[in-house]
Each structure stands twice: as C-alpha cells, then as structure tokens.
Amino acid sequence: MVKTTENNSDTAATEQLAAHPAQIPTHPDEKKSLPAPNIVPDGVSPPIQHPLDPLNADEINLTTRLLLASSKFQKHMRIIAITPNEPDNKQSVLDYKSKDQLQRRATATVRDPKGRTTYEFVVDLTNKTVEKCTEYKNGQPGLTFDEMVEGDDLLRANKDLLAAFAKRNIKMDDVVFYPFSSGYRDETDSSSKRRIYRPYAAVRKHPEDNYYAHHIDGLVITVDLDSFTVEVEDHAIIPIAPKSGNYDPEGIKSPDNV
Secondary structure, three states: OOOEEOOOOHHHHHHOOOOOOOOOOOOOHHHHOOOOOOOOOOOOOOOOOOOOOOOOOOOOOHHHHHHOOOOOOOOOOOOOEEEEEEEEEEHHHHHOOOOOOOOEEEEEEEEEEEOOEEEEEEEEOOEEEEEEEEEEEEOOOOOOOHHHHHHHHHHHOOHHHHHHHHHOOOOOEEEEOOOOOOOOOOHOOOOOOOEEEEEEEEEOOOOOOOHOOOOOOOEEEEEEEEEEEEEEOOOOOOOOOOOOOOOOOHHOOOOOOO
C-alpha cells in the first residue's frame, strides 16, 4: 500500500466557498452548466405571518449580515446552515393571533476550519443581535454541496491521484467522484479532529454512462475540508469491470452490457 498526502490549501477557498444548486456535479462537464448563485435581494420575500413560518430570504440575508458583523464570527469561518429557531414558549405559538408582534430567531450552524470545531449561533432577528454562540467540539454538521464541489476541484488537481490513475491507464477527464461520508476507521477520523469525506472514484465514458458499474477499486481517498488536504491510499491495481452496465433502452439490448 502507498499512502500519500497533498495539501492544496487555498486561502481564498477557505474564506469564501461559492454557493451551488442542490445537484452535486461529479464531472467537469456538469460544473460548466451550473448557474451562477442566485442571490435574492431584500424586500422581495413573502411576509412572515406565523411564528413557525420558514425563514424567508430577507431573514436569511439579515442573519448573514449580523453574523458577519459579530466579533465572534471570523472571516475564515463557513456558514453551513441557517434554520428557524422555534420559540421557547410553545403556548405563545398556540395563542398567536395575526395582530401579535412576531418574535423571530434563526440558528446558524458555522464551521471553524482553523479551530476544527463547530458553533451554533442564535440570532435575534427582531432585535437584530447575535444572542448566543455555543461551541460543539465533538460533532459535525452535514456536508454541504459547495464543500463537495470544492472537494472535487481539489481531487482533480491532486498529483497523487493523477499518478494513481495514470498507473491504471485512466484519464482524469473520464473520472467521476461521488462523495460519501467517511465512516470511522480509527481515532484520526474522529469528528473532533477533522472534517472529512471519502469519495468513490469511477470511470464514465460518456454523459449517460453508468459510472456506478465502473468503480475504481484499490484506492482509498480522503478529503479533509478543514485543511483542504487530500490523502491517497493506493492498495492495489484491480481491473475495472469491462461491461457497460447501462440500463437505457440501447444498453439493455446490447450483449456487452452485462
């Protein structure tokens, strides 16, 4: 087994990850078709009419501005999620009338890649203040689509992966990375130590090709999204399944399909 590590740390990437739609692109051709981030301007959101209404765009924008202005929020931190913070007093929700003043709060889940820790900020949207900040060292928020897209860029530029694929006569342009959670192998995978995922790599010959049928075995790839580090473990060169495994009408009829 050969294990290599490459650090492609990029300050710009750690400070600002671009937003992407909810479809994870797994190949450069798919990235080209991604639309630009859609930022909703203030004042165009539907009004809030009930304490349990979802956050609208105005409230999400306000939460972001209040976080960025807070002394507790550092510019290298990443906002992972912004969700409604339900009222503590449940009876007030049951008794709510349309003329009552709304008290609105949001919870922002934030990752600190330098401190390798996670925070939850409670933001009071009514009084426009950051109300509370709680640190969670032994937990991880879910991976975001923009992190996976950024991870895909790291993988495609990684010289150790390029070398591993070259040994197998595989071109990077034919490779698809599909992200999966890392699992737990030992203490180095602990959620308190780093933020990782382990993508599977497969070969795709054309846009409609079933790459799940062409997994590249023998490789274990780890992406650390805190340090922007890629680790490659090359255990063995294992032949890729030769059949196409496509389930479209043409593929099903082909004798070389399965």
